[in-house]
Amino acid sequence: MERMQGEAEGDHLERPSPLTDKERVMIQDSWAKVYENCDDTGVAILVRLFVNFPSSRQYFSQFKHIEEPEELERSAQLRKHANRVMNGLNTLVESLDNSEKVASVLKLLGKAHALRHKVEPVYFKILSGVILEVLGEAFSEVVTPEVAAAWTKLLATIYCGINAVYEEVGWSKHSSSSG
Numbered sequence: 001m002e003r004m005q006g007e008a009e010g011d012h013l014e015r016p017s018p019l020t021d022k023e024r025v026m027i028q029d030s031w032a033k034v035y036e037n038c039d040d041t042g043v044a045i046l047v048r049l050f051v052n053f054p055s056s057r058q059y060f061s062q063f064k065h066i067e068e069p070e071e072l073e074r075s076a077q078l079r080k081h082a083n084r085v086m087n088g089l090n091t092l093v094e095s096l097d098n099s100e101k102v103a104s105v106l107k108l109l110g111k112a113h114a115l116r117h118k119v120e121p122v123y124f125k126i127l128s129g130v131i132l133e134v135l136g137e138a139f140s141e142v143v144t145p146e147v148a149a150a151w152t153k154l155l156a157t158i159y160c161g162i163n164a165v166y167e168e169v170g171w172s173k174h175s176s177s178s179g
């Protein structure tokens with residue numbers, strides 16, 4: 001069953017405190033392992049997003065009506081976006097000590113998804129949960145509870161940044177083409 005949280009009124013976002021040096025190192029070390037398996041991990045994350053949260057498929061013209069995980073996995077549009085997500089995360093992870101770069105990446109991402117693709121921002125939060133889940137399962141030897149906590153913080157920071165860009169560009173639910 002699809003359950004979504006996060007857009008309820010009063011769901012105020014608190015920007016997490018900046019990452020500590022130790023957290024940064026934990027994220028970068030664990031990411032190195034994940035990124036070695038970039039294609040498989042990216043596809044696993046997106047297939048899980050689209051299977052567990054079917055409404056997230058609405059934005060993707062080529063597979064919005066596909067339900068079968070195996071068929072989703074073969075979709076060229078899904079695989080392309082998986083790649084973009086992994087490369088986006090890679091750039092952010094590589095730039096953890098450069099807050100201006102992080103801000104500019106989030107700005108581009110937020111603007112493209114709000115203005116061009118009209119994606120509800122809550123899907124970034126949902127995707128964060130799926131990323132954590134898949135990393136924890138597929139890389140359990142490196143994603144210890146402490147490492148997972150650092151990732152939780154980074155993903156919350158990304159989501160807050162994206163959300164701020166959505167606000168800046170005047171996002172409102174009514175701008176969504178799906179109503």
Ligand code: HEM
Nearest residue numbers: 056059060077081084085088089112116117119123124127
């Ligand atoms: C960390 C999260 C994400 C990253 C790094 C990312 C990255 C990207 C990039 C680089 C593009 C191409 C940008 C452009 O058109 O200028 C793109 C396109 C797109 N993204 Fe994302 N994305 C993310 C999350 C999401 C989410 C959560 C959704 C919706 C559920 C989404 C839906 C789309 C759609 C519909 C397109 C256009 C696809 C197409 O034309 O084939 N993205 N994304």
